[in-house]
Amino acid sequence: MADNGISRRRLLGTAGATGLALGAAGGAAGYAAAPSETPEQTPSLASLGADTVMFHGKHQPGITTPLQSRGHLVAFDLTAGAGRKEAAALLRRWSATAERLMAGKAPAGEDTDVARDAGPSSLSVTFGFGHSFFGRTGLEKQRPSALDPLPDFSSDHLDKARSDGDLWVQIGANDPLVAFHALRAIQKEAGEAARVRWQMNGFNRSPGATARPMTTRNLMGQIDGSNNPKPSDDDFEQRIFVPASGEPQWMAGGSYVVVRRIRMLLDDWEKLGLKEQEAVIGRHKSDGSPLTGGTETTEPKLEKAGADGEYVIALNAHARITRPDQNGGSAMLRRPYSYHDGFDKDGEPDAGLLFVCWQADPLRGFVPVQRKLDRGDALSKFIRHEASGLFAVPGGAVKGEYVGQRLLEG
Amino acid sequence: MADNGISRRRLLGTAGATGLALGAAGGAAGYAAAPSETPEQTPSLASLGADTVMFHGKHQPGITTPLQSRGHLVAFDLTAGAGRKEAAALLRRWSATAERLMAGKAPAGEDTDVARDAGPSSLSVTFGFGHSFFGRTGLEKQRPSALDPLPDFSSDHLDKARSDGDLWVQIGANDPLVAFHALRAIQKEAGEAARVRWQMNGFNRSPGATARPMTTRNLMGQIDGSNNPKPSDDDFEQRIFVPASGEPQWMAGGSYVVVRRIRMLLDDWEKLGLKEQEAVIGRHKSDGSPLTGGTETTEPKLEKAGADGEYVIALNAHARITRPDQNGGSAMLRRPYSYHDGFDKDGEPDAGLLFVCWQADPLRGFVPVQRKLDRGDALSKFIRHEASGLFAVPGGAVKGEYVGQRLLEG
Numbered sequence: 001m002a003d004n005g006i007s008r009r010r011l012l013g014t015a016g017a018t019g020l021a022l023g024a025a026g027g028a029a030g031y032a033a034a035p036s037e038t039p040e041q042t043p044s045l046a047s048l049g050a051d052t053v054m055f056h057g058k059h060q061p062g063i064t065t066p067l068q069s070r071g072h073l074v075a076f077d078l079t080a081g082a083g084r085k086e087a088a089a090l091l092r093r094w095s096a097t098a099e100r101l102m103a104g105k106a107p108a109g110e111d112t113d114v115a116r117d118a119g120p121s122s123l124s125v126t127f128g129f130g131h132s133f134f135g136r137t138g139l140e141k142q143r144p145s146a147l148d149p150l151p152d153f154s155s156d157h158l159d160k161a162r163s164d165g166d167l168w169v170q171i172g173a174n175d176p177l178v179a180f181h182a183l184r185a186i187q188k189e190a191g192e193a194a195r196v197r198w199q200m201n202g203f204n205r206s207p208g209a210t211a212r213p214m215t216t217r218n219l220m221g222q223i224d225g226s227n228n229p230k231p232s233d234d235d236f237e238q239r240i241f242v243p244a245s246g247e248p249q250w251m252a253g254g255s256y257v258v259v260r261r262i263r264m265l266l267d268d269w270e271k272l273g274l275k276e277q278e279a280v281i282g283r284h285k286s287d288g289s290p291l292t293g294g295t296e297t298t299e300p301k302l303e304k305a306g307a308d309g310e311y312v313i314a315l316n317a318h319a320r321i322t323r324p325d326q327n328g329g330s331a332m333l334r335r336p337y338s339y340h341d342g343f344d345k346d347g348e349p350d351a352g353l354l355f356v357c358w359q360a361d362p363l364r365g366f367v368p369v370q371r372k373l374d375r376g377d378a379l380s381k382f383i384r385h386e387a388s389g390l391f392a393v394p395g396g397a398v399k400g401e402y403v404g405q406r407l408l409e410g
Numbered sequence: 411m412a413d414n415g416i417s418r419r420r421l422l423g424t425a426g427a428t429g430l431a432l433g434a435a436g437g438a439a440g441y442a443a444a445p446s447e448t449p450e451q452t453p454s455l456a457s458l459g460a461d462t463v464m465f466h467g468k469h470q471p472g473i474t475t476p477l478q479s480r481g482h483l484v485a486f487d488l489t490a491g492a493g494r495k496e497a498a499a500l501l502r503r504w505s506a507t508a509e510r511l512m513a514g515k516a517p518a519g520e521d522t523d524v525a526r527d528a529g530p531s532s533l534s535v536t537f538g539f540g541h542s543f544f545g546r547t548g549l550e551k552q553r554p555s556a557l558d559p560l561p562d563f564s565s566d567h568l569d570k571a572r573s574d575g576d577l578w579v580q581i582g583a584n585d586p587l588v589a590f591h592a593l594r595a596i597q598k599e600a601g602e603a604a605r606v607r608w609q610m611n612g613f614n615r616s617p618g619a620t621a622r623p624m625t626t627r628n629l630m631g632q633i634d635g636s637n638n639p640k641p642s643d644d645d646f647e648q649r650i651f652v653p654a655s656g657e658p659q660w661m662a663g664g665s666y667v668v669v670r671r672i673r674m675l676l677d678d679w680e681k682l683g684l685k686e687q688e689a690v691i692g693r694h695k696s697d698g699s700p701l702t703g704g705t706e707t708t709e710p711k712l713e714k715a716g717a718d719g720e721y722v723i724a725l726n727a728h729a730r731i732t733r734p735d736q737n738g739g740s741a742m743l744r745r746p747y748s749y750h751d752g753f754d755k756d757g758e759p760d761a762g763l764l765f766v767c768w769q770a771d772p773l774r775g776f777v778p779v780q781r782k783l784d785r786g787d788a789l790s791k792f793i794r795h796e797a798s799g800l801f802a803v804p805g806g807a808v809k810g811e812y813v814g815q816r817l818l819e820g
Contacts, residue, residue, distance in 0.1 A: 048618035069586065069616065112680055113631030113695055118620040175619035176479065177627060180750055184676070184759070196757045201750060206479065206616060208458035209585035210528040217587060221523030266594070270522055285523055340590055340611060341751065347606045349594070 048174055048207055049119030055099040057396040058253050059241060060403060062126035063335070063358050064231055067216065068172035070179040071202040071337040073259060073354060074186070075130070075165025075389060076194035084137040086193045087167075088408040091127065093189045094169075095402035098125035098182075107185045115181035121174040123182055127403045128168040128257055128391030136166060142248055142407055146256050146361055147392055153374040155385060162261065162387035165197040170257075170356065172337075174207055198387070200261060202337020202354040215288065215296065219338050219351050220269055220382070222281060223288035226296045227322060229331045239331045239365070240358050242395075250406035253395025255358045258332075258366040261339070261387035264352035269382045280378040282317030290319060316378040322369055332365035333358040352383065362390060458584055458617055459529030465509040467806040468663050469651060470813060472536035473745070473768050474641055477626065478582035480589040481612040481747040483669060483764060484596070485540070485575025485799060486604035494547040496603040498818040501537065503599045504579075505812035508535035508592075517595045525591035531584040533592055537813045538578040538667055538801030546576060552658055552817055556666050556771055557802055563784040565795060572671060572797035575607040580667075580766065582747075584617055608797070610671060612747020612764040625698065625706065629748050629761050630679055630792070632691060633698035636706045637732060639741045649741045649775075650768050652805075660816035663805025665768045668742075668776040671749070671797035674762035679792045690788040692727030700729060726788040732779055742775035743768040762793065772800060 053061045078087060097107050104120040134143035169186055173179040187196060205216045215225040229236050237243075242251045269277070274285060282300060283290055290300035291312050300319055304312045313320050324331045335358060340351040359365025373380060397403045463471045488497060507517050514530040544553035579596055583589040597606060615626050625635040639646050647653075652661045679687070684695060692710060693700055700710035701722050710729055714722045723730050734741045745768065750761040769775025783790060807813045 048616060049620055070613075110680075110683070111631075112676075114627060114629055116627065116631065116696070118615065121616065121619045175616040176613040177615055177629075177748070178619065180629060180748075180761070184680075187757075188680070196753050199753045201752065203480075203586040205528065205587055206458060206531065206585040209531045209588065210459055212527045217524060217526060219524055219587075219590060221521075221526065266522075270520075270594075270598070273520070286526070338587070338590075342611065343606050343609045347597075351590070 047119075049121050050104075051122045051174070052104065052120050053102055053122050053124045055095075055102045055125075055397070056399055059255070060126045060393055060396045061102065062124035062170050062172055063240070063255055063333070063393070065122070065124045065172065067204045067335060067337075068122050068124070068174050068179075069204050069206045070173055070176040071204070071354070072169075072171040072179055072183045072199065073202070073337075073356070074169050074171070074183060074199040075197040076167040076169070076190055077197045078133070078136050078166045078194050079192060082136075082193045084139060084408060087133070087137050088405075090167075090190065090193045091404040091408060092402040093191075094125075094127060094186060095397055097185050097189050098127075098403075101125065101182050101185060107189075109188075112181060112184055114184065115175075115178045118175055118178050121178045123173040123178055124171070125182060125186065126170040126393060128170075128393040129404065129407070130165050130168060130389065130391050132164065133166040137408075139407065142250060142410065144248055144251055144256075144392055146363065147390060150258070150362065150367065150388065150390055151371070153370055153385070155374050155380050155383075156388070157384050157386055158388050159386055162198040162200075164389050165391075167194060168257070168259070168389060168391040168393075200339060200354055200387075201341075202339045204337055218336070218353055219264055219266065219340070219349075220277075221285060222277075222283070223285075223296060224336065224353075225334055226283070226288045227319075227324070228334055235331075239360055240333050242360050246360075248407075250404075250410050251392060251394055252406075255360065255393050256362050256365075257389075257391050257393050258355075258357050258359075258362055259387075259389040259391070260353075260355040260385050262353045262355050263350065263384045263386050265348075265382050265384065266351060267348050279314055280318060280382070282313040282319030291317075314378065316376045318373075318377055318379045321372045321377050331359070332369070358393075457529075459531050460514075461532045461584070462514065462530050463512055463532055463534045465505075465512045465535075465807070466809055469665070470536045470803055470806045471512065472534035472580050472582055473650070473665055473743070473803070475532070475534045475582065477614045477745060477747075478532050478534070478584050478589075479614050479616045480583055480586040481614070481764070482579075482581040482589055482593045482609065483612070483747075483766070484579050484581070484593065484609040485607040486577040486579070486600055487607045488543070488546050488576050488604050489602060492546075492603045494549060494818060497543070497547050498815075500577075500600065500603045501814045501818060502812040503601075504535075504537060504596060505807055507595050507599050508537075508813075511535065511592050511595060517599075519598075522591060522594055524594065525585075525588045528585055528588050531588045533583040533588055534581070535592060535596065536580040536803060538580075538803040539814065539817070540575050540578060540799065540801050542574065543576040547818075549817065552660060552820065554658055554661055554666075554802055556773065557800060560668070560772070560777065560798060560800055561781070563780055563795070565784055565790050565793075566798070567794050567796055568798050569796055572608040572610075574799050575801075577604060578667070578669070578799060578801040578803075610749060610764055610797075611751075612749045614747055628746070628763055629674055629676065629750070629759075630687075631695060632687075632693070633695075633706060634746065634763075635744055636693070636698045637729075637734070638744055645741075649770055650743050652770050656770075658817075660814075660820050661802060661804055662816075665770065665803050666772050666775075667799075667801050667803050668765075668767050668769075668772060669797075669799040669801070670763075670765040670795050672763045672765050673760065673794045673796050675758075675792050675794065676761060677758050689724055690728060690792070692723040692729030701727075724788065726786045728783075728787055728789045731782045731787050741769070742779070768803075 131147045171182045218224040242254045244252045288296035292301035292304045306312050337354040541557045581592045628634045652664045654662045698706035702711035702714045716722045747764040
């Protein structure tokens, strides 16, 4: 343990004088910098503060970046006087700030100092455009049809005030103060051009809290993400990202994100016994393996019947309905945060999942899966979709470029 | 870094089969287990999940335990039918659950599995009694005079619904899912005996995010806690804990905690320039050193005047008013969490400090300091006390005993 103290100190340097600049020279363990790493890989503990995610790249950070322990989602609306020009200036400012903060530097203007002494702690900042953005900026012709409003689902209980928005920003970091610092810096840079529409806080496991490297648990106690596509999959790029030849052209290398605030009705869920919970999901709670056997990564045997002649994995089990081969091969990359906003007046936790999923086309990713879930998922009586957003997240900026420049100056 | 990965894996074991029991066999780096460690020492990163705080001891955990990155504060009120007997049974259940979870074991009953796979991650659970507890349980004669209501302060804007309470529980852990798991387990164990009155979530730096070992920053960007008494101080025990000969006897080894939800008016604060902020505090923002020079731990030279003949540290500077020798030698151990509950309708963050401070006697700790702050602290226009609680936190349980047993069965 003494060795660790030393190596940590060596990696982070002596913080007092050099302040925020420390992380910049540290490791470059971000996914974008090392494409051979899988998104499941957790950061090295010894360099938690110094770990850096690259801002520039083919794709924006925060999509295949390993899940951070703290996240903020925030949507902005352009103000009445702001149009395309102001939006372009805003994205330029935001990109510059994101690049600096992700490199462990202070923002260009006056700093709140909240992240001072800390390294960038795998900070990532991701920007997206909502359906309403295009009308407000006179860019309707550039609006992708993929941004057409999601269909209504019968189980939706959506709060419009916490849904949609002209602009969307996702912030993740392995330190909560670093994440808050970035959130405030982004808000400050919005200036007179945009106002916060809604904002949500989330969390995941801390690096080092578990030896399980691949997947996290959600607040229902389930292993979450077993089914996620992997960057090593042959069709990963084509499922998750818009191709270079894609339409509209400014979305090349981009992705569409669906964001849902999914409240979990934990008091009801926890009244179920273990076997009942496992029947709802179709997987063992202990290790995420299908009820038909194997390990977390084993394919469920959907046709297998038990001694009673019934399917082992029930027809309405969550694992059956979300299986890609049950949905025309659709797939999306789920990258959620848990949330907990205290207890309501009945003593029930206002808690659940900030569901964030990425796909090249929502009509082949989220929509068909959610349609099936909406019809027959045994899990649906234990969850409630309370907010929803769909955003076009353009490709990553190359050096000298800002995110969205190909749209705003195209 | 490879070495670290290996040692982490070794420390945590292979998680799949043995589940929650892992941390129990891990390191015992909790403060209670190693009294020579100072509370400023951060956990070893390599064993973050396995780090264990001892439940049993002279004092309860969560007082001199190193600050964790995630915290929950929750107050309960006894239900109408519950009296002394039900309260005793509740504290017995809560103590058993706290002991199991802090050792990295699952609770005795059905588990939510939210912490499964993870080690205890320095989990601590601390229990206290509020003023109203004693009337409801017929124990008025055992009520310490130290629990008499705090005086009103002119700057208070207290929400009664988020203040006080019969029972108070503080949960801290270096993993947010471990902390949430404990919160739900404690809530579940309350059963029919008690209901949640209020609940708040907080956070601090993640271990490893910074090389600064001693103090954290708050959401104003200031280093917080420079002035804190240290367990190595000669008078630490007598300032923070009720002595063995203290009154009432059931509080021997205990401490009184003052909890304040202090909202920071960050938009106003951030409009100040660096020099103005430093004048308000009386310390340099960069490293916490007094404006009269030195390092974070240097005593401020309160009599020093500048070239203009004015005190360098202004008469209303926060650092002057909170100096122990300006308050009759009073001292308290501050152990706060930051909080951020989203943005309000004006786009201002609902954020600030969950101020938690410990002392042997509130009339010699929190009260005189807050009285002085209330009259003349330059910081007061940038903060707002929105909730308040004062609780008697009994000494730690010895093996076979539960927390509060000396009160409830005395």
